[in-house]
Amino acid sequence: MRLGVNIDHVATIRQARRAREPEPVTAAALAELAGADGITVHLRGDRRHIQDRDLRLLREVVSTRLNVEMAATDEMVAIAGDVKPGQVTLVPEYPDEVTTTGGLDVVQHQTAIAGVVGRLQAAGITVSLFIDPAPDQIVQARETGATAVELNTGPYADATPDGRTAELVRIRQAASQAHEDGLEVLGGHGLTYVNVKPVAAIPEIVELNIGHSIVARAVLVGLERAVREMVVLLG
Secondary structure: OOEEOOOHHHHHHHHHHHHOOOHHHHHHHHHHOOOEEEEEOOOOOOOOOOOOOHHHHHHHHHOOEEEEEEEEEOHHHHHHHHHHEEEEEEEOOOOOOOOOOOOOOOOHHHHHHHHHHHEEEOOOOOEEEEEEHHHHHHHHHHOOOOOOEEEEHHHHHHHHHHHHHHHHHHHHHHHOOOOOOOOEEEEOOOOOOOOOOHHHOOOOEEEEEEEEEHHHHHHHOOOOEEEHHHHHHHH
């Protein structure tokens, strides 16, 4: 199981004061040193945390794989084509949301998303789609030409104890379907040290992207320790 560490909220702390620290690039290096298999950042249209400058520096510094989450817009496609990260994960994005609230609606926007996937792949970039664990979304994700999907684990993470089992079943079934369809299966959103193990035990899921929980723990125990503890939980 690979661990992608999302360092957005290191930048959130910096941007709260428009200061020079903490430095996301340093956080990326420490996360890799602690065993992270990749670094994930979300370059938002409003630049609320990660900045263009961060992305370019990370591209030079990250020695594992840089995964950039972004909306399927012309602006972001142009940036990705210039920077050329190892992977782009297309995500929905709304101006007033606190965090990503759901997966891409590939069923509704399949043609437009397929066009963006094609442009990114022509630039030599691997493309993953962040989708809800629903059968129709997986079918349409495959039709876009993307080679990977990241299943939204947010509803599982937010569920009550009584509802969590049903959400976990949805993720398992979606992971199995996506794998059978030839897609690489990733997962992420809302995962913590408390709830991650059942998702990490799903054999078809090869990578989890986790950010807020790791950065929150890092404030108390340090980033290297926080990453190492998550690596252990992922087995």
